[in-house]
Structures are given as C-alpha cells and as structure tokens.
Amino acid sequence: MVRAPCFDKNGIKKGAWSEDEDNKLIQRYGHPNWRELPKLAGLSRCGKSCRLRWMNYLRPNVRHGNFTKEEEDVITSVHNKLGNKWSKMAALLPGRSDNEIKNHWHTHLKNRAPKDQTVLKKEQSGSLELRDANSKGCPLIKTSLNTQQEVEILLAVLSSDLTSSSSTSESSPCSLSVSDYAVPSDVTPQISDTAGNLWIEPFLPDAGSFISSSDNMFSSLGLADDLISQASLQDYMIDDVLLWSS
DNA sequence: AAAAAGATCAACCGCCAAGCT
DNA sequence: AAGCTTGGCGGTTGATCTTTT
Numbered sequence: 001m002v003r004a005p006c007f008d009k010n011g012i013k014k015g016a017w018s019e020d021e022d023n024k025l026i027q028r029y030g031h032p033n034w035r036e037l038p039k040l041a042g043l044s045r046c047g048k049s050c051r052l053r054w055m056n057y058l059r060p061n062v063r064h065g066n067f068t069k070e071e072e073d074v075i076t077s078v079h080n081k082l083g084n085k086w087s088k089m090a091a092l093l094p095g096r097s098d099n100e101i102k103n104h105w106h107t108h109l110k111n112r113a114p115k116d117q118t119v120l121k122k123e124q125s126g127s128l129e130l131r132d133a134n135s136k137g138c139p140l141i142k143t144s145l146n147t148q149q150e151v152e153i154l155l156a157v158l159s160s161d162l163t164s165s166s167s168t169s170e171s172s173p174c175s176l177s178v179s180d181y182a183v184p185s186d187v188t189p190q191i192s193d194t195a196g197n198l199w200i201e202p203f204l205p206d207a208g209s210f211i212s213s214s215d216n217m218f219s220s221l222g223l224a225d226d227l228i229s230q231a232s233l234q235d236y237m238i239d240d241v242l243l244w245s246s
Numbered sequence: 247a248a249a250a251a252g253a254t255c256a257a258c259c260g261c262c263a264a265g266c267t
Numbered sequence: 268a269a270g271c272t273t274g275g276c277g278g279t280t281g282a283t284c285t286t287t288t
Binding site: 003004015016033034035047048051084085087098102 | 272273274275276277278280281282
C-alpha cells in the first residue's frame with residue numbers, strides 16, 4: 001500500500017522505504033540538519049522525506065494500530081474546537097503521529113458525524129451560516145463575515161457550546177472549522193439579530209464553566225481577554241437562535 | 247471466480263513562518 | 268529590510284488491500 005520506489009531527475013529516491021534505508025536513518029538520527037542528514041547517512045533521499053519517515057515510523061515510542069476510544073474522543077473533541085489541527089492532536093496523544101491521526105480521522109471518525117448535525121457553510125457572497133444539515137429552511141445563524149477574529153470568536157463559542165451540550169445528551173458534537181474563512185481586515189463587524197441586537201448579547205459575561213473550560217482554546221486563538229469575556233455563554237440554545245446580518 | 251468499487255494509509259507536494267545572513 | 272534556508276503543517280495522491288456484486 002505504498003508507492004513504488006523511483007528516482008526523480010535529480011537522483012532523489014521517492015516511494016516506499018526499504019529496511020536498509022530505515023537502518024541508515026536510525027544510525028544517523030541526531031544530526032541537527034535534516035537536509036544534511038541523508039548525505040551523511042548515505043541515503044538518496046531528500047531531507048523532508050527523512051524527517052517524515054522518522055516522525056511517522058522510526059522515532060522511539062511511536063505507536064501503530066487501532067485507536068482506543070479515549071484517543072478517538074480526544075481527536076473528536078479537538079477537531080470540534082480547532083478543526084484540522086493534526087499536530088495539536090498528536091501533541092495530546094503520545095506515540096501518535098499527525099499523519100496517522102489525519103488518516104484515522106478521514107477513514108473512520110469523519111464519517112461517524114451524524115446526519116442531523118449542525119454545520120457551518122461558507123456562502124458565495126462571503127457570509128457565514130450555521131444551519132441544521134437536514135434543514136432546507138432558514139439557517140440558524142447567518143452573518144456577514146467580519147474580521148478573522150470575529151469569525152474565530154463565533155466558531156469558538158458555537159463549537160464549544162455544542163460540544164459541551166453533547167456531553168449531557170445523546171446528540172453528537174458538530175463540526176466547525178475556521179480554516180476556510182479569509183476575512184477582509186477592513187470590514188466593520190456587524191453581527192446582529194432580526195431585532196437589531198448585537199449578536200453577542202446572548203453571551204453576556206457569566207463566570208460559568210464555559211469560560212473556565214475554554215481558556216486554552218481561546219488562548220490558542222489569540223483572543224484578547226475582553227473578547228474572551230464577551231464570548232462567555234449563558235443559557236444558550238442553538239435551536240432558539242435565528243440571527244441575520246443587516 | 248473475476249471484476250468493480252470502496253477503504254486504507256504511507257508518502258509526496260506546496261505553502262508558510264521562523265531564523266539566519 | 269530583503270532574500271534565502273529550513274522545519275513543520277495540512278492537503279492530496281496513488282498503490283494495495285478488502286469487500287461487494
């Protein structure tokens with residue numbers, strides 16, 4: 001299930017690694033420069049290929065095989081909050097490589113998402129929607145895109161809430177991601193509901209568990225403290241919300 | 247039994263940020 | 268300040284394996 005070995009025009013070998021190559025790489029590991037390492041080890045590989053082979057298969061304590069339920073829970077949880085941050089997931093799962101986690105997500109976990117989950121959808125106009133996947137009607141939330149920071153707050157709040165609510169019910173967490181949203185920096189934030197109230201109002205400061213359990217997430221997004229405070233959540237029911245941008 | 251379709255996963259590719267010159 | 272090098276990350280590919288028809 002690997003690519004057949006071959007050589008490119010520069011004489012660099014590509015494709016599956018042989019046992020002999022693995023041994024040479026292991027013997028030379030520790031050199032501070034990945035690009036120099038293959039020369040010293042007598043390998044016809046590029047530095048990147050050596051690094052990848054080492055990180056995914058040859059480094060000590062690397063694990064392969066079935067993922068445990070706990071590992072899958074970690075992956076699902078991080079994915080719900082941060083999207084495709086495979087390296088962050090790998091940091092939380094000793095012995096697992098980002099590549100393996102990524103593969104496992106695409107082949108096993110991704111398809112387990114329920115059909116009635118709430119999903120975000122990027123609109124052609126650049127607006128942002130939150131809607132039930134089965135609903136053909138109005139989106140739960142629809143807003144003009146604002147600053148990248150505003151979008152990240154929106155996604156962070158929604159994904160965290162839906163994830164936390166899933167722990168007390170049978171429903172599964174929804175999948176949210178900020179990766180697809182490029183937001184013009186000069187657009188004035190405008191998130192409001194049909195009555196013209198600021199969208200953030202349902203999330204007025206509340207020193208509840210939401211904030212304390214989400215500090216790391218917000219910190220990782222680089223959000224200022226006052227914005228984190230604004231993003232706190234109280235009695236938020238996703239199905240009750242219908243917000244439109246003006 | 248054979249062909250087709252789907253699933254798996256190792257490895258490659260391009261982009262980006264940080265560090266160095 | 269600008270350009271270059273390097274390591275790291277996430278998306279994608281493609282060969283092989285497994286299941287279905």
